[in-house]
Amino acid sequence: MKGVSDGAPRAIAQGVNGAGALCARMEDMDTIGVVDTMFARYDMGGEALDALKQCPGYGTRFTTIRRTVPGFKDLAVAAKKLIEEDGCRIVVALGMPGKEAVDKVCAHEASTGIMTAQLMTNTPILEVFVHEDESDDPAILASVFKNRSRDHAINAYFMLYEPEKLVARAGQGVRQGFGDAGPLKL
Amino acid sequence: MKGVSDGAPRAIAQGVNGAGALCARMEDMDTIGVVDTMFARYDMGGEALDALKQCPGYGTRFTTIRRTVPGFKDLAVAAKKLIEEDGCRIVVALGMPGKEAVDKVCAHEASTGIMTAQLMTNTPILEVFVHEDESDDPAILASVFKNRSRDHAINAYFMLYEPEKLVARAGQGVRQGFGDAGPLKL
Amino acid sequence: MKGVSDGAPRAIAQGVNGAGALCARMEDMDTIGVVDTMFARYDMGGEALDALKQCPGYGTRFTTIRRTVPGFKDLAVAAKKLIEEDGCRIVVALGMPGKEAVDKVCAHEASTGIMTAQLMTNTPILEVFVHEDESDDPAILASVFKNRSRDHAINAYFMLYEPEKLVARAGQGVRQGFGDAGPLKL
């Protein structure tokens, strides 16, 4: 029956960049998903895609696929569909919680959904949220948008292909967006 | 056994507009679901339906189906049933959280349910909430009800049929109800 | 194996009113479930049952079944069992959150459970909560208990048998317990 979820990935990838994902499967490349929002005030998805293009194996070992949704509460199901319908092995989900109190509650709901989507698919979805009030200075905020989006895209790459890089940095106070905190100073 | 959930969509669509949905299937049209509440103080569902009627392909490529429930905590299961029993490919769920503190908690519960329903069905449910205290001016509040309900109905259309429109607006600070925030100004 | 949940409804309804539910099935009547608590300070379940008895079709088209649990955090699983083991097509779940801060958190947990139970069964469970601090006047509070319990029981009836009544009242600011807020006044 049309439009009814049956849990099975569709035979043919659909929508934006669908052809690319189809190629990826035919050539046995992995696909890394990127999903962002119209609500954010910075092209977070564009940064993530650009960072992935500069990782080793782009275009040979893995390709990317992008979706954009209205707001960050739409990210979770979009990420899950990227995994289950488009075959993504990992997804980077990017959004910007606004300044108001209600935005903080919505961010919590969005995060909970992203958490559940990961558990339902056994696939990591890296949540990249930049809060609009992390800085009053637009230039600083822009750098946070840029750096955090790129850093987590690279984390996605490491998780798939070089997990030992993550183990080597365990407990080192690594951050994304601002500078690293570093390990506890004794 | 009667009334026991078996996970399978019913052979024949039931209830309000059921005949319409049945027709949609027979003619291979998509169905877009709209569910709203008696609790809200504005006919949000009516606006969403009207906006969808003015989208390309209404009556040929897609039709609509409407449900109304008592309050916004009843939206999630109603939306899930629209997807699984009535074959909707996307749902617009509209409600109005009240002014009291307890209403905010209820809104959070309602949102969590809508989030989970999406993940269980791999189908987007666009949550359209207008908080009763977004404006003290009834005229402004009415315009928010109207615009947000219509804007998200159109987003549902775009998500199904023109997803590239969403990608083109990624990170542009797009809003529904009030004016757009626009991208970060540097 | 005895006592292990296997997801299948039991062949024979058990417990309080079990015989009634069994009869309902044999005669192809629907069953509407009512579950309330010992914790509440008003017989909410009794009111709901009485209101349902006065709805058209009671005893011919539908019957009722009642459960009572210790507190409102026990409502969700009891409602789910009414649906999956006793074949209820809809459930009215009634409880009274207390006055303390911890009671508010518990109410949130109870509501989340009721939400999830609905999504797992594709069956509406109408949550009827009366907060002990909605009024300091016992007479007013009693009227809220009575009216809200009855109003939601009738909503359950409408959702099953006359859903068009709900659509007709969409966006009309309908309330249960106190008077209606009415539509936004412009």
Place this chain on the structure above:
Amino acid sequence: MKGVSDGAPRAIAQGVNGAGALCARMEDMDTIGVVDTMFARYDMGGEALDALKQCPGYGTRFTTIRRTVPGFKDLAVAAKKLIEEDGCRIVVALGMPGKEAVDKVCAHEASTGIMTAQLMTNTPILEVFVHEDESDDPAILASVFKNRSRDHAINAYFMLYEPEKLVARAGQGVRQGFGDAGPLKL
């Protein structure tokens, strides 16, 4: 494959009191589960077990099984395993949230897990939490620990074997630990 959850109850009950549970099944007795924590500052599980021993049918109609986990966030999965692996028909889960703000958040997480475990198993898990700050007087607090643990153990017995006792007390303001609130006084 060893250690991988397969959803099936184990053929042979394991761990503490495993032999007892095995006997219970062979003799077709029910099993009531009791799980408590090392974190709590009172032997809550011991009280619950003792109260159950004094209920009619102990040792003939039902037996008990006990588990202890580190803290209350470990209760949910332990209770679910008691149901699915050890065949318990109901579980009493006992814990003590501490005094700090972070303890309150953890209590909420623990409760949410217990709620979900019930819904996944269609089996009641009675949550018995005594907050460390319910009284500054150790003697009063000890009586709350004792009474609430015992009262809920007896509730578990009633839910299984005498559910009509609960219906008879619906809306009567029944409490566990401190005295009953009683029905609303008009």
Place this chain on the structure above:
Amino acid sequence: MKGVSDGAPRAIAQGVNGAGALCARMEDMDTIGVVDTMFARYDMGGEALDALKQCPGYGTRFTTIRRTVPGFKDLAVAAKKLIEEDGCRIVVALGMPGKEAVDKVCAHEASTGIMTAQLMTNTPILEVFVHEDESDDPAILASVFKNRSRDHAINAYFMLYEPEKLVARAGQGVRQGFGDAGPLKL
């Protein structure tokens, strides 16, 4: 299809220490999983692994496997994959919530995910969180990191192999990181 979750454990363990886990299965040893973060400012995973090495049966009855993820919100799915794909019978998940208000919300989301992962797998995941603001003194904080990580690793060992040790300490006010609170003093 590559990269799509199918619920089945992979035939061959992958990634960091994969060979060790494979050996464990071939020799019928249990595997205990340890997952920590780059975000934390102390090598929590290293402490847990070291404590497990000193438990009876290390290398004969059980072995260990380690993963490191970016932040604590990535722990839940990593732990679930350790259970379902790498066959772990129990997992120790270690992280450090930061000092800011948003970090507390994130910690709640991370905990909720870990809770759900346990319920989906019927396998305990011991959450070991050290809040960055538990002490202003780096030396004290370091001792909390060390002791809590090691204590919970040992709890994981006891839960698998000596559960009667936990029962013996029920209600004794046992803590990890700081000193025990002890039972209520009357």
